[in-house]
Amino acid sequence: QQVILGIIGTYVTLKLSQLVLRSEFWISVPSIKIPKELSQVPEPGKKFDLASHEALAKRKKLDLTIIKCWDPSTLDDLGTIPSTSPDEVKSIVMRARVAQKEWSKSSWTTRRRLLKVMLKWCVEDQERLATVAVRDSGKTLTDAVFGEILVTCEKLKWLAENAEQILAPEPRAPGTTVIFTKKVRVEYPPLGVIGAIVPWNYPFHNVLNPTSAALTAGNAIIIKVSEYASWSTRYIGQGLKQCLAAVGAPLDLIQFIYGYADTGAALVSSGVEKLIFVGSPQVGAKVMETASKTLTPVVLELGGKDPFVICDDILPAELERIVQVSLRGVFQSMGQNCAGPERFYVGNKIYDSFCTKVAQVANKLIVGASNLEPAKIDCGAITMGTVSIERLQALVDDAVDKGAKVLCGGSMQTLEKHLSPSSKQQKGSFYPPTILAHVPDTARIAKEEIFGPIMCIFTPFDSDDQVIQRINDCPFALSSCAFAQDPKRARDLANRLDAGMSSVNDLEGTTYLSQSLPFGGLKESGFDRFAGPEGLRGLCALRSVCEDKFPKFLRTAIPSPMQYPSKGMSHIFAQGIVELFYGFGLRSKVHALSNIIKAATA
DSSP states (O other): OHHHHHHHHHHHHHHHHHHHHSGGGGSOOOOOOOOGGGGSOSSTTOBOOHHHHHHHHHTTOOOTTEEEEEOTTTOBEEEEEEOOOHHHHHHHHHHHHHHHHHHTTOOHHHHHHHHHHHHHHHHHTHHHHHHHHHHHHOOOHHHHIIIIIHHHHHHHHHHHHHHHHHTSOEEEOOOGGGTTTEEEEEEOOBOSEEEEEOOSSSTTHHHHHHHHHHHHTTOEEEEEOOTTSOTTHHHHHHHHHHHHHHTTOOGGGEEEEOOSHHHHHHHHTTTOSEEEEESOHHHHHHHHHHHHTTTOOEEEEOOOOEEEEEOTTOOHHHHHHHHHHHHHHHHGGGGOOSSOEEEEEEBGGGHHHHHHHHHHHHTTOOBSOTTTOTTTOSBOOOTTTHHHHHHHHHHHHHHHHTTOEEEEOOSGGGSTTTBOTTGGGTOOOOOOOEEEEEEOTTSGGGTSOOOSSEEEEEOOBSOHHHHHHHHHSSSEESOOEEEOSSHHHHHHHHHHSOOSOOEESSOTTHHHHSTTSOBOOEETTEESOBSHHHHHHTTBOOEEEEEESSTTTOOOOOOGGGSSSOOSOHHHHHHHHHHHHHOOSHHHHHHHHHHHHHHHHO
16 A cells, blocks of 8 residues: 555656646636536426427427437436528538638647646536536436546647647658758648537537547537537537637637538538548448538548457456456446447356356446436436337347347346336436347347447357457457457457457557547448547648758759750650669669760760
């Protein structure tokens, strides 16, 4: 214990000394204060009629001019927000362009200050921000703080400390023929206006993630939020406006639009310089098709079926750790994660032990409304209601029909024992924590994204080669993780998995906690990246620059044999240059010089 305290003390001392030595440490960072009522239920006691809403949606009779908002865990009615029309989208893009032209001239001191204002807001207002995210998505407060606030803080901190260096003009090696006369570099000016279409599963982070990166690179951003997570932008949007105002930035740098497919299509075709889309492969294909008409580049992050591999050399103590890691991975935000373990592959020798241990814990989990009982709730709500619950049940039923065993949950009839006392009265959108074992590879759940609170443990494996073949036979390839007592074995396994990201002996989410790493996948999980230097530079209009190394004394001229009109020896001269710089051996160099002299003196 004393050793641990000593390490912590040393770390804190070093960090404080680093802060004090920075000149910016002495500049005060303003706090953001948002009216509390924006985080509260507008009309306490008023409940949303979800059944009627879903019936209208099924018959395609919804009023698409407004977004209806509700708390999935309590069915509190959160009011309505007007949809943004295509004409309004055009106007918003125009205002963003004006703001971006001004912001593109901002100094790095100003941009860093903005990031620090945003970071301070996240830290000081984290409880209310988490409450807002919980109310809009139905997740638990723990899930909101751990999955939204913490990773957002890490992103802002990383950008503030590294972005200037990453986006600074980067000297490159000049070509062989101009090495003595030229200097070259890559510059990273901003693209302009970025569009982002983000999902509902992380109402706060899904907004701050593209916003912080876009603004850091000198862009403006327009965010189309999901119709299932629009209410929270009242609070989040107000906070972002105050952050902009605190550093004197144009308020139109960040704008929100609301609506359904037509609003999203209007943003994609609006002429934004780049479009970030996070969602399903089906909708991603439509986004790409629409973007192709204006040749708008897109970043597609389309979900995954992340494998979680546990080798049979794992010792008992290590298995206890892995059990908790696996449960956090599955039930964090009720499994409604872009990158989260959906396919568990466990070695034969430890298979039964792992299944028993995860089932023992899962059967004790409490489901409910976290804003009502924050200390007691393990699992929150299913954000999209009956639409998702019926889909999840169909996947479970298919797996069971094909031989899977239910170790926990598995049907709405088992929900009652998991519900907290207060949540039994709320009639929220809940699904029981579920664990399936001995799931065959032929089940639908092996190929279709779950996006829900289901731990899917496939039939056991006997060899690493066998399990790799099974895992890679999948249309998705976003993230992955592999566990073994021998770190080399775990590393070798992870390296062979089809995935854009891999974690060794830990949950794959650790790659996202390292914001220096790019985020994205392969196959139907999409392409391009956000986060890391790659994601940040992807928001820039890369420019290659070449100029004279000594402009006052030496400037490149076209050699006489190459000048117009032709003297008949230009091809000989060009051949000599090629052979001089790229030929092999002394004889080749001499021959090259001979041709150059011959052409020059002709």
